[in-house]
Amino acid sequence: MGKQRLGFLSDFVEAITRRTRGGEAATLQALARPASERARVACTVLMGRIGDAARVAVAEQALRAYAELDGDERLTFFRSMRDDHGVDAQAIREAYAAWDKAPDAAAVADLFRVVEPARQTLLRRLNLAPGATLQLVRMRQDLLAAMRADPGLAPIDQDFAHLLASWFNRGFLTMRRIDWNAPAAILEKLMAYESVHPMQGWGDLKRRLADGDRRLYAFFHPATGDEPLIFVEVALTRGMPDAIGPILTAPEAAGTEPVDTAVFYSINNSLAGLKGVSFGNFLIKQVVAVLKAELPELTSFVTLSPVPGFAAWLAAQTDEPAMRLRAALEGSWSSDPGAIEALRPQVMAVAARYILQGRGKAGQPADPVARFHLGNGASAHRLNWPADLSASARKTAHGLMINYLYELDRIEDRHEAFVRDGTIAHGPQLASALKG
């Protein structure tokens, strides 16, 4: 660090101190340095020998400066985070040598201490600032974007992932039902975050919250306040639905009609910065428990899920039936009931193949939504076609949807069989479609 920067560093500490002294706005901005420099220096100060309480103010400055950075500056910021706050190689060598000589738990602990990158401490200290947790989640979102430009930033992402998984442990989350009495500020976020079946405005949202036959549940974390981390939309119906249209557009039921089925028709993760922190399975399981307690008449818990990888997979198939089907699906079948009836058997057969035999990376099911629900212990219960004629669903899945079935007393067995052997639980319709 050159002399000039040291001068700035001491100015910085002085500025923070003055701020504390006078309660004045003598912030770093007043020092007229570029945000990129301020962000980096604040991180350095934060890792230095200052009082815990002063760290709160420095963390605030760091996050404020970071917020001003543009894309290129962020890239530089992340690189310096990677390079300036890593490990002490000599300390690692020594701790490893000591462990190698006497490999007991104490030696592991010493080794662990020096192998943990200083970045993790840096992130924990940045988190001292009020509201920091959400800002760090957004910072990781930026990082994920930056990694596309520079894959060498991946090690920082491991630090983020490690800390966020610990902080957003399910034990710290609270589930809340959201209805029309929720704050508009939260409802507005739901509209913004809903990407499976986008809402067309407040009227649409209100329908999805209607007490008579709809529910919406979300997980929240105390440190991110009113930010819904994940939410699931549920329709209460009589029988298992085979198309999304009626669910999105039906007028509210009077609440007096009997229902027997809870349909999870949309699940959304809100914060891209929490990628890899799993909430969905916990949320579904808790919602099932809550609904069973509230409405004992419910006997069936299913999803009505998209099949986002179907069209792409189909396009890649080279066998005769698949190619023929693809050609047929390019036609204008959607307004032709006869064509639909004629095509359905082929769609079912090929789609069953996709779900039950299509394989992606590491031998997992090709379809990402299938991976999620099957991994949760659900069964691929029924294919529905055509079930969603929206432009996006036609493009990605030729209008196909699936009901995954959650049977509480079989979830654990199915999960285990799926993880151990790759067994895909499925309903009779898929079984016969595959054979047919």
Next chain:
Amino acid sequence: MGKQRLGFLSDFVEAITRRTRGGEAATLQALARPASERARVACTVLMGRIGDAARVAVAEQALRAYAELDGDERLTFFRSMRDDHGVDAQAIREAYAAWDKAPDAAAVADLFRVVEPARQTLLRRLNLAPGATLQLVRMRQDLLAAMRADPGLAPIDQDFAHLLASWFNRGFLTMRRIDWNAPAAILEKLMAYESVHPMQGWGDLKRRLADGDRRLYAFFHPATGDEPLIFVEVALTRGMPDAIGPILTAPEAAGTEPVDTAVFYSINNSLAGLKGVSFGNFLIKQVVAVLKAELPELTSFVTLSPVPGFAAWLAAQTDEPAMRLRAALEGSWSSDPGAIEALRPQVMAVAARYILQGRGKAGQPADPVARFHLGNGASAHRLNWPADLSASARKTAHGLMINYLYELDRIEDRHEAFVRDGTIAHGPQLASALKG
């Protein structure tokens, strides 16, 4: 793992699954195995290949079984936690070799992953159970006790300390003022946790919460609910107090008398299991900010603090004045105003030596309360004697107390000087007492 245990293990998984299936009480207890075995096996299952949602139930079983253990069984449990959930030595060797060859950030990340003891994952998974966080804090309290019997458990404590420091990050805490409108369930805890100046019952507590001239603030964590983690009791006075008696016993002020001083007269950490997680400095700083905003007439923020190491230190001194003073303090001075006046100069001189020159481990001030406040950037402002004639204060400090002074605009400088050079900021009274 012998055959018998494997049998039990599969029974266990079966039991959990059945529980999920039938919603029945087919818990582990029903398996009629000793709690020690259940606790250990549950941990093993938790680290195995089961679904996330099932983990919640297993974590619950593990914690429930743990709660039934007696002291000896806990010792065994902790040892197996240390030995069964450690690291893979071979993986460490390989990751080290890879890093040694190409020591970049990615290699560090790989090494970090294998060096982190599996115990940390285990603790994070135990935390999935409802209410687990508080139980884990209490488990660590047990561990600290167990370490006295077996210091070899220290590596586990490092895992606990590491995780708890991350989970109880200041960014996750909320400060609340506690007054007479707080839930009795919280107030009861305050009475139990207050150890500096114990309360004699609800009347005593009510006095310490009286709106006219008292305040009490505490930190809470969302995952530990109504458990106050640390709390500080404040008296609003005119002038700096020189004895604790009036603060504890004075009737409530009408709220119309002018005040200029906020006195922090008792600070208590509640949960022994959070040892080493620092809250105090953050709490004091935030309380000062809140009080300044609410009562702009306050000009002075001081403590009235015990000196818990004074008597022991004095007993260890071998110089003439100290030995003479000790002999004199063994007499019956406390009810003899003349004797008090005569003794005071000597007490002041020796006590100033203790505070300013007494050194403990690592060259730090000998007195633990002094270490805390000086480390926070306070000044040792004034000695008061006799200031506390309770049996415990006489035994540990011959009745001596100190006012530490928090001057916001000097906190950072003082903290830095203390950390860098060991400089102990102090008031004129101590300076002249030391010379005299």
Next chain:
Amino acid sequence: MGKQRLGFLSDFVEAITRRTRGGEAATLQALARPASERARVACTVLMGRIGDAARVAVAEQALRAYAELDGDERLTFFRSMRDDHGVDAQAIREAYAAWDKAPDAAAVADLFRVVEPARQTLLRRLNLAPGATLQLVRMRQDLLAAMRADPGLAPIDQDFAHLLASWFNRGFLTMRRIDWNAPAAILEKLMAYESVHPMQGWGDLKRRLADGDRRLYAFFHPATGDEPLIFVEVALTRGMPDAIGPILTAPEAAGTEPVDTAVFYSINNSLAGLKGVSFGNFLIKQVVAVLKAELPELTSFVTLSPVPGFAAWLAAQTDEPAMRLRAALEGSWSSDPGAIEALRPQVMAVAARYILQGRGKAGQPADPVARFHLGNGASAHRLNWPADLSASARKTAHGLMINYLYELDRIEDRHEAFVRDGTIAHGPQLASALKG
């Protein structure tokens, strides 16, 4: 009103206005007039031609001045309230004459307007001040006391009773369960207001709130905030209890033992100033509904009630059996199981007579607690003796208690029969005791 007072009156208005102007403390106190004069003048101003918003400040002054009055001054205050804020006799005569001529609804409305004493408007305007409602309730409590000295104040009480019954309409009340998480400030009030079975301190209170087998419910009114208007204490038991001792002193049940009975063992009206406003029947009915929903295993809802009028009634009887029983009860039977067994049949016979045939004013049952529960539609189900050996219960009831039984599907019939014919529903035990 003499000239001097008029001068003061205008000073008063000026003072209020100035207060509004400067936000200063130029209150009426500053006018150095006695509280009695200030209270009366403020009432006069309040009825005069000032702005609505100014009335808030004047009402505050009136209530503050009133709070300073001693007993004699209150008597004077109430008399002036009666005499200065009554009706306009001439207006009544005219309105009556008009009605007499054309007795339609409009004429009644006109007559009503002039017959309503101005006091009711005064009370409504006093109620504009923050916190006024509770102060008015307390004022009525003072009035009830003052009426003992001057029965001529009764007309004011009718105004109070009329307004309070309207304001404390059941539609405005909310029921809340009180447990150990309630604010200490509320719990403290419960201890102060419990007079049926007084509590001996916080430990006693905590026991009565224990989640395992106790409940406490209270009505609150939004305008009186945390003031419990009436509360009922409930024990959950197996079988109908025949003595109060075990209920008050039994250690908390684990919550796992089966219960089938909810026992209302103490009902307390808190505010004497709400005399005549009936809450009890609404509260009992709602608590029964809430408990049934929460604990479907409850099959029986009973009270364990005192018989406060028994001893006095017995002392007034002149027939042989009664006089013999009284004499026997004056002995020391309470520690002599043999004597108790011997006496019981006589106690039962005479007590059954008291409950079923004892008559007080207007032919109502002599016992006030019996009047309440029978009027609510309960049945006098079972006599218990000895059931309460506390000094007060021995003095007022020779240790006798009763279970009144609330059977939901018979409440309305019993109420009607009681109101119409004076029929007292009762259990077989009382029937045979009466015959025996």
Next chain:
Amino acid sequence: MGKQRLGFLSDFVEAITRRTRGGEAATLQALARPASERARVACTVLMGRIGDAARVAVAEQALRAYAELDGDERLTFFRSMRDDHGVDAQAIREAYAAWDKAPDAAAVADLFRVVEPARQTLLRRLNLAPGATLQLVRMRQDLLAAMRADPGLAPIDQDFAHLLASWFNRGFLTMRRIDWNAPAAILEKLMAYESVHPMQGWGDLKRRLADGDRRLYAFFHPATGDEPLIFVEVALTRGMPDAIGPILTAPEAAGTEPVDTAVFYSINNSLAGLKGVSFGNFLIKQVVAVLKAELPELTSFVTLSPVPGFAAWLAAQTDEPAMRLRAALEGSWSSDPGAIEALRPQVMAVAARYILQGRGKAGQPADPVARFHLGNGASAHRLNWPADLSASARKTAHGLMINYLYELDRIEDRHEAFVRDGTIAHGPQLASALKG
């Protein structure tokens, strides 16, 4: 009451009782009687000799039946309410005679009791049902409509007005600030109730709640829950605004620009059924107090108010200047800056005449908004033209608006002068416009 109806009546009581007994839905609907009959009979039962607790159920039935009535049936219902639940003429005669003989307070009280129409008791009993208060407010709204068809219903309205004024006493109201964190269910109501400057949707609403430079406050009553009774919208500005457009459409200020003026630009009473219960003056005064405390930099509190009676008044004037102005205003001046400049002096002169000299019923100012603010003690400070070019403002006021000024230290004097002498406080602009 004929025999048939008596039969129905007893069926009714039976039905209610059965409902209580079995918890079944054996409601009145099951009796298959028309709603009009059920509503009337339920009122009769409610006034009869049934238990208090049973009254809750009967009141519910009455209100449910009422809700089903159409306009004609309501008329009939109100007439029967007037005729069946009035007074006992004989009792009035006797009480009057007694009072006439000995006209003391006790005799007045007796007379009052018999003159109060039974309807008031009926309304209080209807209010026992959950949620009844709001339903009664809506019932009165229906009544006000019915009175246009049958003015003879006015006496019932007096009962409603009398009770509602007592129940909605300012002492029972709570003021809340509404912002974007308020429940959507409340915000939706604001949009529906805003009639001064209607909102165009959620975006518009969000702008009016923006923390930077807008505020919205409302009064709520505990018994009507989330129903805003009255609300005021406030803009924080620099200087006094002279047109509504910028306030409604300006983008949110950063919150860093200095403001000195709070502008009350829209005040709405929500519930037509609360006509005559005055809230506005209390609300304005409390909002001023709250804003002064929060933002001490505010020095000026003004309205920007419509002048809804101006156009109609102008149309009725027959003097030369007024007629000339009217003719000119019918032209297309609004998009012609030159015409506006030329017309402005005439508009100001005639408008000043309207505000300062226009008189309506009982000698009050002709303009209803002027009556409200002048009656509250505000001053007619400044005329603005053109200030509102919306279609409705052009139609009712030719685009004119006024700033009324609330000066806290002059409110009381101005109120008094207005009430006593009809003095209209006004600013210099109006004074000179009137002369000009």
